[in-house]
Amino acid sequence: xxxxxLFLGPQHPGMHGNYSVHMYVxxxxxxxxxxxxxxxxxxxxxxxxxxxxxxxxxLIPRICVPEPDTNEMxxxxxxxxxxxxxxxxxxxxxxxxxxxxxxxxxxxMSFGGIGGPTGLxxxxxxxxxxxxxxxxxxxxxxxARVYHMYIVPGGVRKDLPENAEEDIERLMKIIxxxxxxxxxxxxxxxxxxxRIKDNIMLPAEVVWELGVTGxxxxxxVNKVNDLRKVKPYARYDQVEFDVPVxxxxxxxxxxxxxxxxxHQSIRIIRQVFKKMPKEGSVRAQISTGNALKWKVPAGQVxxxxxxxRGEYGYFIVSDGKKMPYRIAVRGASFPQGxxxxxxxxxxxRIDDASLWMDxxxxxxxxxxx
Amino acid sequence: MNxxxxxxxxxxxTYEIKSVKSxxxxxxxxxxxxxLVHSILGDLKSKGFKQLSLITAVDWIEENEFxxxxxxxxxDNGIHAILNTRLDRDNPKFTTILPIFPGAEYYExxxxxxxxxxxxxxxxxxKPLFLEMWDELPPLRKDFDPQAFSDKTFPKMxxxxxxxxxxxxxxxxxx
Numbered sequence: 181x182x183x184x185x186l187f188l189g190p191q192h193p194g195m196h197g198n199y200s201v202h203m204y205v206x207x208x209x210x211x212x213x214x215x216x217x218x219x220x221x222x223x224x225x226x227x228x229x230x231x232x233x234x235x236x237x238x239l240i241p242r243i244c245v246p247e248p249d250t251n252e253m254x255x256x257x258x259x260x261x262x263x264x265x266x267x268x269x270x271x272x273x274x275x276x277x278x279x280x281x282x283x284x285x286x287x288x289m290s291f292g293g294i295g296g297p298t299g300l301x302x303x304x305x306x307x308x309x310x311x312x313x314x315x316x317x318x319x320x321x322x323x324a325r326v327y328h329m330y331i332v333p334g335g336v337r338k339d340l341p342e343n344a345e346e347d348i349e350r351l352m353k354i355i356x357x358x359x360x361x362x363x364x365x366x367x368x369x370x371x372x373x374x375r376i377k378d379n380i381m382l383p384a385e386v387v388w389e390l391g392v393t394g395x396x397x398x399x400x401v402n403k404v405n406d407l408r409k410v411k412p413y414a415r416y417d418q419v420e421f422d423v424p425v426x427x428x429x430x431x432x433x434x435x436x437x438x439x440x441x442x443h444q445s446i447r448i449i450r451q452v453f454k455k456m457p458k459e460g461s462v463r464a465q466i467s468t469g470n471a472l473k474w475k476v477p478a479g480q481v482x483x484x485x486x487x488x489r490g491e492y493g494y495f496i497v498s499d500g501k502k503m504p505y506r507i508a509v510r511g512a513s514f515p516q517g518x519x520x521x522x523x524x525x526x527x528x529r530i531d532d533a534s535l536w537m538d539x540x541x542x543x544x545x546x547x548x549x
Numbered sequence: 550m551n552x553x554x555x556x557x558x559x560x561x562x563t564y565e566i567k568s569v570k571s572x573x574x575x576x577x578x579x580x581x582x583x584x585l586v587h588s589i590l591g592d593l594k595s596k597g598f599k600q601l602s603l604i605t606a607v608d609w610i611e612e613n614e615f616x617x618x619x620x621x622x623x624x625d626n627g628i629h630a631i632l633n634t635r636l637d638r639d640n641p642k643f644t645t646i647l648p649i650f651p652g653a654e655y656y657e658x659x660x661x662x663x664x665x666x667x668x669x670x671x672x673x674x675x676k677p678l679f680l681e682m683w684d685e686l687p688p689l690r691k692d693f694d695p696q697a698f699s700d701k702t703f704p705k706m707x708x709x710x711x712x713x714x715x716x717x718x719x720x721x722x723x724x
Contacts, residue, residue, distance in 0.1 A: 218679040225663075226688055226695055261573040391601050391652035403624070411575055411627035481572040482620055482629055484602070491600075495618060495631075497607050506689075508605035510620075518655040548679055 183211055188533050190219050196293065196537065197245070197544035201521055205530055213525040213533075215518050220548040228507045233259065233333070234471045236504070241327040243509060244546040246289055249282035250487040251494075252331035255507075257413060257483040258496040259333040262476050265464055271335030272414045273456030277348070278321070278330055279414070279485070280445040280452075284355065285314045286488040287445070290541065291438045294366060297534035298375050303365050310358050317351050320344075335463035345453050352446050359442060367436055376431030380536050383429070386524060390515040394490025395437050396540060402427035407486035419451045431539040438488075475502055489513045489541040511546030518547065552626045553577060556596065564589055578631040583617075583643060586634050590619060591649050597623040598630050604646075604656035606664045610691040613638045615666060619646070636666065645671035663689040 189200040198219040204212035224243050228236050240255050241248030253275065260267060292307015294300070315325040320341055322328040330337050341347075366372055382392070384400045397405050406423045408416040424440040426433050467474040478500035484493035489512035497506040511517075517540075525536055557577055560566050566589075569579045581589060598621035607616040615636045622629050636643060645668040646653050658674040660666050665687035668674045677683060686693040 218681060221679040223688065223695070226693075230695070257573075388599055389651050391650070393600070405624045407627075410624060479572055480570075480578055480631075480633075482576060482603075482631055483573070484622075484629070491602060491622070493602060493620075495603060495605055495620065506607045508603065508618075510603040514655065515652050519652060 182206075186530065188537075189216075192534060196290075196542060199517075199537075199542070199544035199547075201525070201533060201537075203525075203530065203533060208529045208531075210526055210528050210530060210533060213521050215521040217518065217544065217548050220545045222549070224549045225507055225509060228504055230503065232472050232502050233474055233476050233504060236507075237329050237332060238327075241329060242545075243549055244487070244492070244511070244543060245326070246543060247282050247286040247487055247489075248327050249278050249331060250485050250492045252329065253279060253413075253485050254483045254492060254494040255496075256331050256333045257485070258481050258494050259476055261481045261483065262479045262496065262498055263333070263466065264477075265334050265466055267335050268461040268464055270339075270457045270460040271462045271464075273452050274336045274340060274462060275331050276414045276416065276419070276452050277340075277449055278328070278336070280448050281314055281318065281348075283488055284442050284445045285311050285318075287438045287442050288314070288355070288359075288362075290488070290538070291366065291435065291442070292362060294372065294376070294435055294535075294538055297531075297538050298372060300365070300369070300372065303362060306358065306362055306365070310355065310362075313351060313354055317347055320347060332463070334466040335461070337463070339462045348449060348453070352449065355442070355446065359439070363439055367432075367439060372435075373432065375532075376435065376535055376539060378430050378432075380431035380528070380532060380539055381429065382434075382524075382540070384427075386520075387429075390520050390523075392490065392516050392520070392540075394486070394488065394512060394541060395434050395441070396429060396516060397490065398423065399426040399433045399437055400429035401425075407484060407491060411484075413485060415452075415455075416448075418455060419448050421445075421448050421451075431535055434539045434541075441488075473502060475500055476504075484510070487512045489543055489546075492546070509546070509549050511543070511549065513541055513543045514547050516540040517542040517544070553628050556593075556628070556630070559596075560589065563592070575627050576629040576631065578633060580633045580635070583634045583636065586617075586619070586632065587644065587646060587649065589632060590621070590646055593621055593630055593632075594649060597625050598628075600624065601646075601650040601652050601656070602629070604653055604660055606660050606666060606689075608638070608664065608689065608691045609635075610638070615641050615664060617643060617660070617666065641666040642669060643667070644669045645674070647671055661687075663687050665690065 183204045186203045190198040200216040202214040203210050240251040292303045295303030322330040387397050387400045404423045421444045424437045476498045480497045482495045484491050492512045493510040495508040499505040566579045566581045571577045600622040602620040619632045657668040657671050661674045
């Protein structure tokens, strides 16, 4: 049979962001796949070299749309390491609240998002509606819904508002309640089982070959390879939480792991409120004078945090001037989003392609940068 | 910390490495000659640094050199090893590390596209990736000026405002 060239994306319900895959198919089976990134390339790395250290705070969250706060955290951690800044104790705990809320937001969107490629749109809508509840809380804490610019070098921009604990506890209860509904809809749905159980496999050797991290890695190698445990930042070493692992990484296991991780994030947030200092400074003074003219001492550092898709890192180079000399971004889904598609999408059916993208956690804005 | 010192001592004893720095806990940066890069990467991989997190470059234009950076991670002890080497900026060529880390394919392609560094042995790295029909200098080089490029590519246009003043038979002028 003659091979036909088909396009998946850039506009497709199963695609997360503007991203495209050119597939050469024979019948239903994909014979060759070529990732076509670049549609979301906005030149962040170059832009960052032309803005001040503090000016970049408005830019960086936009690199990854579903989980922007990881950008703020790696950037702040990098600058704090270079400039030797001590972050106040309370700020560490507030950062954890923000990071875990962002984690839940991203996980809920992609957990419900499995409805996109499977035609179960109810799940997608429920996921997005639940995400909106979290964005409301983000708005009350940071003043912004999606891009918060809240974690800054030296701590966080301002203290939590009054009643933050009650607000977040109310939110946690809503999430727990609606998550059960989503679980029933997705994880106990025979249609979803038929599509992603024992399908879209990710063997451990492929994980090491590509360099996949995050849920993909943990469900394949059966190890707690989570930066929050292996290399704790903020105060993750002082809270108790489990990291779900498995030794069989099919699409279903990865989707289920997202559900389990949301519960662990809720567990972390509740502990944070119990353990954090009730008062104190939330931002160390990093300079005297105009913050926009602040210079970061020369040096190089690599900082990484655990995002929902895996290791998310910045390689920061300073030459001691007002602007960064170079910042390289390690998008967590770079390995599975490019080489993974080229090598391992082959052999799947056409309708599995978008499931592959979804369950592997491919996020195009962070690949394109 | 102890395990990090151990691996640093081992590298110092075995290879010619210089300027070892540790800007934060569980992370060390070191520089080496480019002829040693492949041996060290292979050696580190066998010692548990199984994950290649990133390959990137820095354009040190005043020194007329590129810094090529390989970031490895060891999940067993949480250590990041960051290997730097320098390439001549006028002839930026290096050999691929695909036989050691197959996952390097797209990182090398990315570095080629944004810095113009060629990786011998990775033929696909010469293909365009993110930038479509790009025939300018590689954009992350310091001598590429995005403002000048923008001015050249998108000529300044003068816009004149012509607001509708009469909509649906109602004169909105001055309202």
